[in-house]
Every structure is written in C-alpha cells, then in structure tokens.
Amino acid sequence: MTPTSLSNSEPRAQPLAFLQPAGAWVPIASFVFLTIVMLFTGAGGAKVLTYFFPAVAMLISLWLYQRYPVMHISFVWWLCFLSPLVRRVADFRTGGFTDPNPILLAPFLATLVISQGLIRHLPRSHRLGTMPFVLAIAGVVYGYLVGVATQGFTAATVGLLVWLCPILLGYQLFVNWQNFPAYRQNLLTTFAWGALVSGAYGVYQYIVAPEWEQIWLIGSGMTSSAGSPEPYGIRVWSTMNSPGPFAIVMMASMLLLFAHRGKVLVPAAVFGTLSFLLCLVRAAWIGWVLGLVNISAVMTTRLKLRLLATLLALSVCAIPAVTMEPFAGVIGKRLDTLANVQEDGSVRERSRLYEKKMEPALLSFIGVGLGGPKYDSALFVFLFQLGWVGTLPYLAGMGMILLTVFRSPLMSQDMFAAAARAIALSVSVTLVAGAGMIELAGMVLWGFLGISLAAHRYYLHQKNSITRSP
DSSP, X not given: OOTTTTTTOOOOOOTTGGGOSGGGHHHHHHHHHHHHHHHTSHHHHHHHHHHHHHHHHHHHHXXXXXXXXXXXXXXXXXXXXXXXXXXXXXXXXXXXXXXSOGGGGHHHHHHHTTHHHHHHHGGGHHHHTOHHHHHHHHHHHHHHHHHHHHTOHHHHHHHHHHHXXXXXXXXXXXXXXXXXXXXXXXXXXXXXXXXXXXXXXXXXXXXXXXXXXXXXXXXXXXXXXXXXXXXXXXXXXXXXXXXHHHHHXXXXXXXXXXXXXXXXXXXXXXXXXXXXXHTTOHHHHHHHHHHHHHHHHHSOHHHHHHHHHHHHHHHHHHHHHHTSTTTHHHHHHHHHGGGOGGGOHHHHHHHHHHHHHHHHHHTOSSOOOTTOOOOSOHHHHIIIIIHHHHHHHHHHHHHHHHHHHHSOOTTTTOHHHHHHHHHHHHHHHGGGGSOTTSHHHHHHHHHHXXXXXXXXXHHHHHHHHHHHOO
C-alpha cells in the first residue's frame, strides 16, 4: 500500500455492475417474475401475493445474507423502493384498499435477518465498535416491552420492525467496514438506478394518475396532504408510500449522484430532480441544500471543482424539464411558500401541535411503548413511544456516530463518503418535520450513518497501515 491509496479510492462505474454477482440474480429474477405474474392473473393471484411477497422476500434475503452479503443490501433497498407500489397494484387487482397490508412488511422482514449476526457478535460489541448501535437497540427494545403491555403484541411488534430494522441496516454496513469499497459501489449503483426508476415513475404518476394510485389516495385518507386523485393534482410519492419518505430517498439519491460516474447519471438526475421537486416536501429540499453545502465544505480543491462541474452539468440537463409546464407552476408556487412559512397551513398546524403536546411529552418518563401515537415530529414520537428511559440511550447511540463521522478528517478525498455523511446530517435535520428515524426514512438515516462510520474506520485503518509501513 502506497501513500496515494487514500486519494485514489473513489469508485468508478463498472459495466453492468447491477447484474453482478450473477449467481445472486437467479432467485431474485424468479421472485420478480412470479410477482409480475401474480399481479396480472386477477384477484386470486393478487390475494396470494399479499402473503407470498413478504414471505419469499425474507427467504431470499436470508440466502443472500449468508451467500452474497453485499447484494443483500441492494435487495433490501429495492424492496424499500418498490414494495409500496406492489401493494397498491395488488389492492387494485383485488378491487379495494387493504390496510394493514403484509406486503409493506417485506423490506423490514428482509432486514430482520441481520439480527442473527448482531446477536452472535453481541459479547464483542465494545471491541467491534458497535456499541452505539447496541445502545440505540436497547432503547427500542425497552419501548417494545412497554408497548406489548400497553398497546398489544401485534401493534408493538409492527412498531418493533419499523424502529429496529433501520438500526440493523446501519449495523450491517458498519460491521463489514473492511469491505467498504464493495458496499460503496453497491450503494452508488443501487441509488442511481433507484433514482431513475422511481423518478421516471414519479413523473408518470403526476401526469397520468393511474387508477391504483387514485384508489390508494382516497382509501388512505391522505387527500388533504398528498394532493387530489387526478392528473396534475398529485403530490408525487412515486413507487413509495407517501411524499415524505419518497422525498428522503430522492434527497439521498440526488446527493449520491455527485459521486457517480456511470451512464445512468444524466437520466437519473433529470427524472430524479423533477420528481423530487414534484413531491413538494420543503424539509427535504432544505436538507438537500444543507447536504450539498456540507459536501463542498470538506472536499479537497480538486473534488470541489469536480463537484461544481457536475452540478453545472446536471443543472443544464434538469432545469429545462423543471421550468416547463405543467411542472413549473406547482413547483414555483411551493417554492414561494419558503419565503413566508408563517402563513403556511402545515407550519401553523405543527406550531399548534407543539403548544398542545410539548408539556406532556417532556413529562413522559416511561412512555406508552411502540405502537403508540404517531406525530409529525420526531421529538413527540421519541418521548411518547420510548419515554425518556428509551430515548436517552437511542439518542446517545446516534450522537456517538454523528460525533465520530463529523470529526473525522479522513473522508475529504472520497466524494461518496462525504455524500454519505451529508445524507446522515440532512435526514437528521428533517426530524423536526417528521419521524425520520423509523420506517423508510429511518432506513436512509441509519443506513448512511452506518456506511459513514464504516468509511471512517476503513480510512483510519488505511492511514495506520501506511504509517506502520517502512
């Protein structure tokens, strides 16, 4: 290893990298094929799919985790991206709106298989450096035990999945820090293609408003927050379950594109940017800007110039699409509200929520447990579901990771590592506007906390190896 190892560590796109390893694609391709067949064989196939999809997804995930751990992470992310769309089309085929729907559990069940590694290595947590994850999990387990007693087994168990699985994802990415380059390339490829697929479908959703999307919007009762069930009336949520989680995923994707060099970059940027703006989630827009500032603040001069060149090139490609109708009007109107947030209805509603709930939240020492009330504020979700007893170890674990990665000077020559750290910061900022530590947003938060910590450990190891070399 030479002293230039650190500066030459950025990934380059590999041809057909998304098809590697080939052996892992046999069960995945079969799973995709059977899912499509069931969706297009009428109500009977769709009903079977409701239970087939999460069960088989978990089995494939277990196999990938044991045989192809890097590919396992990509499989989990694609389940996060696409499972809500599969659910909506299945509901459409069965002629109604099903809630709760087991299909939505697929990405969390696929992530849950990581727990076997966590349990196996639990006695060595301090030596492995995984104590921050263990602290956060301890807070969640406490909330689960309280929730079983107060909310019931089913509600608490579903709550456990959406709280615990994001932490497990981050744990898996960190504990395999020696393979950081492989996970880095995998995440770049996955999110670039995810931005293209979800971005393109988001534009289609906005223009066409397919019938399965209209049925879901009406059935979920979200017409007041996610738009009207008609073309050009939807606040885009694309393949995901609502505008908020979709915005978090696209924010992360748009930041990761600065580290990508593949041919998919331009179409992913165009469709991704357009759908990201059409979701109309201002907190995610602000988070993207903060993330971009954070990336540029830590980069070397050479990478700052590359970042600027990439930003200009992507702007040239994306701006024409954003400034044409029927997109420009609705995006411009939403942007105007950033200058006068005090008169915005959602801001006033959140202010009233804080006035009403702040005192009981601060006095919630024990909490009501997982499965308890949900609010558009991470503070209230933390304190009401985990209480102070569970919230303090959870936040201590998260804070330990954030402090480590943001004090690390070792990632300034890796655009991906800087972007991953910026994503973790950006999602943390959006916690004021929603419970971004659970469900899909939590997967993004903890996933990029984990890979950021892995980057820190990987480059620290490289630096120490270079220092010890004669």
